[in-house]
Amino acid sequence: MRYVRATAEDQARIQDFLSQFVDDYLAEHIAAYFSSDSGGVYMALDEENQLLATGIVELARPQEVYVSGMRIRPDLQGGRLGQEFAEFQVQEGKRLGASVIRSLVGRGNEFSQRILQETLGFHVVDEWVVGSFEGFEAPAFAEGDAGPAWAVDQERLRAFVKQHEDDLWSGKDHWLPRRLTFEDVWQGVEVGAAAVAPQNIGDPVDTLALFRITDGDMHLNYLRSMGQHLKTLLQYLRVESRAWGVKTLHFGLPRHAADKFIEAADLPLAREWHGVVLEKHVGLTSSSVV
Numbered sequence: 001m002r003y004v005r006a007t008a009e010d011q012a013r014i015q016d017f018l019s020q021f022v023d024d025y026l027a028e029h030i031a032a033y034f035s036s037d038s039g040g041v042y043m044a045l046d047e048e049n050q051l052l053a054t055g056i057v058e059l060a061r062p063q064e065v066y067v068s069g070m071r072i073r074p075d076l077q078g079g080r081l082g083q084e085f086a087e088f089q090v091q092e093g094k095r096l097g098a099s100v101i102r103s104l105v106g107r108g109n110e111f112s113q114r115i116l117q118e119t120l121g122f123h124v125v126d127e128w129v130v131g132s133f134e135g136f137e138a139p140a141f142a143e144g145d146a147g148p149a150w151a152v153d154q155e156r157l158r159a160f161v162k163q164h165e166d167d168l169w170s171g172k173d174h175w176l177p178r179r180l181t182f183e184d185v186w187q188g189v190e191v192g193a194a195a196v197a198p199q200n201i202g203d204p205v206d207t208l209a210l211f212r213i214t215d216g217d218m219h220l221n222y223l224r225s226m227g228q229h230l231k232t233l234l235q236y237l238r239v240e241s242r243a244w245g246v247k248t249l250h251f252g253l254p255r256h257a258a259d260k261f262i263e264a265a266d267l268p269l270a271r272e273w274h275g276v277v278l279e280k281h282v283g284l285t286s287s288s289v290v
């Protein structure tokens with residue numbers, strides 16, 4: 001058996017392979033990984049070039065690798081291939097320069113969690129929720145003290161991010177949790193995709209959100225609220241969604257933020273997926289050499 005990094009030519013074959021896994025988000029989602037500069041989709045092939053398994057190794061940012069999407073051909077499951085493939089994903093992650101490797105496993109997927117935790121030494125760092133709301137419509141006009149974050153907010157935003165430096169967010173992909181940095185927030189400010197409350201720069205930040213609007217949908221990628229201004233900020237997101245004619249809001253958030261958001265939004269969830277974020281520090285530290 002050998003592991004091969006897939007190219008765009010392999011996409012159809014892999015989509016066909018994935019079609020045998022029921023209710024699997026990956027089939028509609030994997031296309032994005034064929035255009036990665038490094039890492040991406042990998043295949044396990046036997047001597048006859050038969051496709052035995054697939055998996056993803058994504059360089060989320062320098063030194064931060066994300067492994068996911070492991071799919072073992074159903075007739076081969078329970079035969080240790082999953083464990084071997086996960087070991088390959090970790091080695092490939094290290095080859096790509098990782099100092100931390102993260103993975104997302106669906107709630108109740110004990111086999112995957114067992115491979116990552118018991119065999120490869122990952123540990124759970126957070127719970128994760130991916131979901132969508134229908135009917136995220138805007139009020140006629142916005143009330144309250146929330147709005148876009150501006151350049152003048154830099155210092156209080158920096159203080160807020162420092163206070164929550166272990167926070168995870170879902171950059172361009174709700175299924176890919178990564179550590180939030182001040183640079184991520186500043187990029188959001190520069191493109192008008194960061195919302196903050198209260199607006200008065202003399203007040204500390206209470207609530208911060210990073211979002212983007214693509215193809216008529218709003219995507220909430222980061223949310224942290226100290227509780228006072230969450231509803232006000234949601235009101236502002238609704239105004240933004242009205243401005244862009246948004247009907248559906250999607251999110252990928254840590255459980256603590258998702259629970260607060262779902263409660264405050266008070267709307268039916270069209271889709272809800274729960275899982276855990278597992279993490280492993282790799283590199284030349286005595287305690288965690290693989």
Ligand SMILES: CC(C)(COP(=O)(O)OP(=O)(O)OC[C@H]1O[C@@H](n2cnc3c(N)ncnc32)[C@H](O)[C@@H]1OP(=O)(O)O)[C@@H](O)C(=O)NCCC(=O)NCCS
Pocket residue numbers: 021069070071072073076077078079080081082083084104105106109110111112114115119
């Ligand atoms: C989950 C999955 C990747 C595991 O790979 P696998 O090759 O089947 O698993 P392995 O043979 O390496 O076994 C891993 C562990 O799970 C256990 N296991 C796996 N399948 C099992 C089964 N059907 N019954 C009982 N135990 C099972 C093994 O005993 C092993 O535990 P151990 O190390 O304590 O002995 C594979 O089953 C799969 O592709 N499932 C469908 C898609 C999916 O859920 N992917 C993961 C998304 S995060």
